[in-house]
Amino acid sequence: MMLNSALGLGFTFQDIVERDGLVRLDQTFLRRLEEADPALHVRLLAARAVPDSLESKDESTLIIDLGPHLDEFVAELFGIGLELAAVLAETFALDPVHACKRLFVQRQAVKQYPDPSGFDGPALRAALERRFDQRMTERVFAFFVTSWEKAGDTEALDEALRYAAWATLTPAGRAAHRGDTMFRVPHRIDPMHLVPVETIVRDGVTMLRLPEHDWRHRDGFALTDHGMTTQGALDQINYCIWCHTQGKDSCRKGLTDRKTGAFQKSTFGVTLAGCPLDEKISEMHTLRAAGHILGAFATIAIDNPMMAATGHRICNDCMKACIYQKQEPVDIPQAETNILKDVLALPWGFEIYALLTRWNPLDIRRPLPRPDSGRNVLIVGLGPAGFTLAHHLMNDGHTVVAVDGLKIEPLGFDPRLPVRDVTTLFENLDDRVMAGFGGVAEYGITVRWNKNYLKLVRLLLERRDSFAHFGGIRFGGGATLTIDDAWEMGFDHIALCMGAGKPTVLDIPNGLARGVRQASDFLMALQLTGAAKTSSIANLQLRLPVVVIGGGLTAIDT
Numbered sequence: 136m137m138l139n140s141a142l143g144l145g146f147t148f149q150d151i152v153e154r155d156g157l158v159r160l161d162q163t164f165l166r167r168l169e170e171a172d173p174a175l176h177v178r179l180l181a182a183r184a185v186p187d188s189l190e191s192k193d194e195s196t197l198i199i200d201l202g203p204h205l206d207e208f209v210a211e212l213f214g215i216g217l218e219l220a221a222v223l224a225e226t227f228a229l230d231p232v233h234a235c236k237r238l239f240v241q242r243q244a245v246k247q248y249p250d251p252s253g254f255d256g257p258a259l260r261a262a263l264e265r266r267f268d269q270r271m272t273e274r275v276f277a278f279f280v281t282s283w284e285k286a287g288d289t290e291a292l293d294e295a296l297r298y299a300a301w302a303t304l305t306p307a308g309r310a311a312h313r314g315d316t317m318f319r320v321p322h323r324i325d326p327m328h329l330v331p332v333e334t335i336v337r338d339g340v341t342m343l344r345l346p347e348h349d350w351r352h353r354d355g356f357a358l359t360d361h362g363m364t365t366q367g368a369l370d371q372i373n374y375c376i377w378c379h380t381q382g383k384d385s386c387r388k389g390l391t392d393r394k395t396g397a398f399q400k401s402t403f404g405v406t407l408a409g410c411p412l413d414e415k416i417s418e419m420h421t422l423r424a425a426g427h428i429l430g431a432f433a434t435i436a437i438d439n440p441m442m443a444a445t446g447h448r449i450c451n452d453c454m455k456a457c458i459y460q461k462q463e464p465v466d467i468p469q470a471e472t473n474i475l476k477d478v479l480a481l482p483w484g485f486e487i488y489a490l491l492t493r494w495n496p497l498d499i500r501r502p503l504p505r506p507d508s509g510r511n512v513l514i515v516g517l518g519p520a521g522f523t524l525a526h527h528l529m530n531d532g533h534t535v536v537a538v539d540g541l542k543i544e545p546l547g548f549d550p551r552l553p554v555r556d557v558t559t560l561f562e563n564l565d566d567r568v569m570a571g572f573g574g575v576a577e578y579g580i581t582v583r584w585n586k587n588y589l590k591l592v593r594l595l596l597e598r599r600d601s602f603a604h605f606g607g608i609r610f611g612g613g614a615t616l617t618i619d620d621a622w623e624m625g626f627d628h629i630a631l632c633m634g635a636g637k638p639t640v641l642d643i644p645n646g647l648a649r650g651v652r653q654a655s656d657f658l659m660a661l662q663l664t665g666a667a668k669t670s671s672i673a674n675l676q677l678r679l680p681v682v683v684i685g686g687g688l689t690a691i692d693t
Contacts, residue, residue: 137553148486148553152598154504157494161503163210164496168201175200179432182499185305189499190498195379195418198437198497202422202430205496209429219428222477226426228274230364233276233373236317239284240299245320248300256308259298266291273317316370321463326402354672355565359582362447363466368473372420375465378458385409386416386467390460407456414438416467417451420507429487432478433497435471440492441523441595443588444576446472478637479591485557489595489692492526505532507601513538513626515610516633518574524630534601536626538616540633541578543606546590550597560594561587571606574633579658579689650678654685654693 138149144163150156169176175197182189182197189197210216222432248254264271267279276295283291293392302308302318312318332343351359363371378384385391389409390399399407408417423431435442447468457464478484496502512528513536514521525535554560564586566569573589580586596602610633621629640646640653683690 138551140553143214144208146212151486151490151494152551154278154506156199157503160494161213161496164204167208167305167316168204171204171693172200175204177464179496179499181520183502186499190382192382194499195415197499198415198418198434199421201497202427202434203425206427209487209490213487213594214591215482217526218481222428223426225365226369226424229369231277231281232273232317232366233370235280236320237373237390239280239295240318241320244296244299245303245386247296249304251297251300251304251308254297254301254305256298256301256305256311259294259301260311262294263298266294275314276317277682288341317480319370321374321459323462324460353582356567356582357564360448362472362476363469365477368470369424371466371470375417375420375467376458377417377421377424379415379421383458384417385456385458386465387414390456390458398682399574400436401455401558403665408452409456410438410453411450412438414453414471420470423470428477429491430497431474432488433491433495435474436491436495437498439471440526441519441592442471442475443488443522443591444519444523444573446475446584448580448584462691477558483553483555485554485560485591485594488591489598492595501530502529506588508532510534510627510630511536511625512630512633514630515539516574516631517541517543517572517604518632519576520634521574521630521632522572522592524632527597529596529601537602538608538610539574539602539604539606540609541571541574541606543604544568546570546593546597550594554594557591560590572604579692583688654683654689658689658693 138152139147141147142151144160146156146160151160165176165179168179179201182194194393196491206219210219215668260271263276267275269275280292280295299318302312303320331346331349333346334341334343336342353359379387385407387410390407391397392399399406400665415437419431419434422428422434445468447466449468451468453467454464457467459465475488478487481487493504494502508531510533512533512535514525514528514535517525517537517539521537521539525537528535541619544672564582567586569594570589571577572593573586576584576589577586596604610616610631611618645651683693
């Protein structure tokens, strides 16, 4: 059986599923760490003994110091040393691009030539390519600029400065480098004009719209936003100033008023409290910028083990509280999502993800699942709150049974079987059958977020012996399962995680009149009846035109 297949370091897949095997894995890691860095080994043991006595900066330093050791250990465990070496090499290969952007383009070119509208960009490019003796790319540009700076070639540097200013500041230049990162510099933010819209008149009606070149056409349920490339994510990571070292990582801790210590508010009255999960963002960036992708991933997993359910289309509280308040913030959610995607793309990427949610040596408070507590918890609702709570309760040693009012379809395969290539789990989103698992993440969010990730979250839970779930069960008075039933079954605690399942009813006149429908209710019905699928689109009948009131995610999907 594949569960008994051999991994490195004398372990099998079965070993890294069971707690006893994870304890042995942790002991092996500690021995390896002691051999490689005795002082770091002592620091880790001391931190585990009294984790709450560790200063925040010291914990950050410990996590960052452990990151490279975790990369090396997991690489040997899964036999992916060559793949991780390739990630490291690609990261280092992009360093000159990030440095050239910061030191040459931002600090020199756009300041020396703030109005390059009169420059002949194509001619400058042709002249530079003659100097390069090859086609211009960002890496080639960075290489030659660095060489010319060392040689003191002022003529070539001035040509490069003028081209960089043209490519960065003019519409034609930006179009020529669309998708690149070198010549895209942060711009100042106008809170009253966050979305770049244009005014048009159609049929005598004046309206606003997004410029056509920014449109993403939507047909069916295929993903319209695949997120940043690795280079784009690393560009954002290098834009971050990694301010945990000064204790100013407001993206995590919130942006506070220096005098009162209270959280500041944005122009729109939003409290800038930072990441609701207290995720160690600056530490994650530091490790990823150094090429230690598994260390960065494990840093995320300390506070956000269900990261497959978050990412760049779910939450951006961290961006709102970023230290950059007058210019574009660091796109932290894109960086996090890209780290997840790059780890999943590795051989055994999902197995690495699953392992680091159960055993994480960078988590000094709970590096291993705790022993069986003998406690049984009933979770009502398997949306984001329910499945995240289930994970943490199991890691705390409790047995979890989860129920949901929606029918949950079977996976159709043995969830315990190891997965070498995560793409074998993915389905075409246009043809994907709604599985019922995930609550609002299942019936709501569509083309902006990859719903295949719900299957990953589900597998993280279903693989564990201390978890069971049942669909089609309503909870409460007169329902399938009552609170008294739960106590009689031996549950010690009941957690209600079903808030998003209740449609919001707007307090407006005639809000429930014929022809008016709440968006979340409409969207849930659309998904659960199968009307959203091309093959059954005739099941959905609407009288047009339709007016959608509101511009949130649910309104857009509706």
